[in-house]
Amino acid sequence: MEKGRRGRIGILTGGGDVPGLNPAIRAVTLRALREGFDVVGIRRGWAGLVELRREAGLEDRDWVVPLTAELVERHAYSGGTFLHSSRTRPSAVPARDVPAHLRDRYTAEKNDLTDEVIANLEALGIDYLVPMGGDDTLSYAVELGRRGVPVVAVPKTMDNDVPGTDYCMGFSTCVSRVIALARQVTSSAASHERLVVLEVFGRYAGFTALLPTFAGAAQRCLIPEHEFEIERVAELLAADRAANPEGWAVCLVSEGAKPVGGEMVFKGSETDQYGHAKLGGIGEQVASALKKVVPQHTGGKAVGMISMNLG
Structure with a gap:
């Protein structure tokens, strides 16, 4: 997959599903494509950036999907999120949930896989990350931001409890x-x-x-x-x-x-x-x-x- 002239944007959705997620994915994707970026979707929220096998990169279609105008238009008016979701927190992954290919390196009861997430973002060539989620999903996005990852968050929560926002998608x-x-x-x-x-x-x-x-x-x-x-x-x-x-x-x-x-x-x-x-x-x-x-x-x-x- 050829990288856009202005870079590559990654989109993921985490936490509960709400109406508006697929239209939001569509809106970000279409604007990004128009501005000269290419866009990839990370499947199953933060789990996708934990489970990804770096050697496969963009070809690991279990966890990554190229986002085209045709694809996002097809899903724009359906509920939920076609990228799927999870409640994975990469900085606190229980031993039972550590991917098989990482278990030799991460053996604690709770494991911080943030280094793997950042390495996977680099392997995918993602220059900017757009996570869509609520308080939990975005709290981990803050951790990545502090580690130098360019993040543009989209608040999504039925509870309307994301700090610093007045009105969230789904509310x-x-x-x-x-x-x-x-x-x-x-x-x-x-x-x-x-x-x-x-x-x-x-x-x-x-x-x-x-x-x-x-x-x-x-x-x-x-x-x-x-x-x-x-x-x-x-x-x-x-x-x-x-x-x-x-x-x-x-x-x-x-x-x-x-x-x-x-x-x-x-x-x-x-x-x-x-x-x-x-x-x-x-x-x-x-x-x-x-x-x-x-x-x-x-x-x-x-x-x-x-x-x-x-x-």
């Missing part, structure tokens, strides 16, 4: 889907005059609960940035339900929310390569607590509860 879809799902469940809530507790994703940021609430999907929301008192939440929701002629109210609960003096709730102790355990379960805890406390504000009358997890 608008997340908000619209939370709103749609919240509205779907209110028909059942109205029929039985219930309270609804919907747990939504977002990790340590509350945007995915806060913005849908602003948009009218719920009367209240609980977010990681502000600890809550269940007694006050119960009082407010009871008042919201009483004020609604159809007798229902909705509370969106971010998966990272926690009560005053409490801790975030995790589904287990297992962590990914970025050190994150999977959050989940706070919605059920809130619903259970509300079922006990709300009757204090309804004259002792029990109130039905609908609890769902959208994470």
Whole structure:
């Protein structure tokens, strides 16, 4: 593959898939080609730059694909990412995930393969790297930048939690889907005059609960940035339900929310390569607590509860 007169750009996508990734790949590729660069896609995020066999270089099509105008146009209007993705963190690869051709050199429980990543970028002739991802994917991009690799990052996260950005690719879809799902469940809530507790994703940021609430999907929301008192939440929701002629109210609960003096709730102790355990379960805890406390504000009358997890 002949190198463009202005150099070669590499694109990769990491973390969760969101609508907008393939159009973003298309946009970068078409502009780069027009400006005199050639473009290659790295398959499966950072894993591609770990797994690549340098002797094969651009011919290792398991991990590298030349990006042409025809190819990116073909995928531009499909969801997800045609380059595929992973949650690999090259600076902390567990021994079991070290590629077979590197295991004689990397034998620790956790291995930093950044030197291999940089050597692979050089072998591929990549002059500029464009990673598209969220907080995890781009945090490793920062490490490469500090090592002298020219990086231009594209923020992508449904959680909208990439520092230094206001609005990330994927976030608008997340908000619209939370709103749609919240509205779907209110028909059942109205029929039985219930309270609804919907747990939504977002990790340590509350945007995915806060913005849908602003948009009218719920009367209240609980977010990681502000600890809550269940007694006050119960009082407010009871008042919201009483004020609604159809007798229902909705509370969106971010998966990272926690009560005053409490801790975030995790589904287990297992962590990914970025050190994150999977959050989940706070919605059920809130619903259970509300079922006990709300009757204090309804004259002792029990109130039905609908609890769902959208994470």
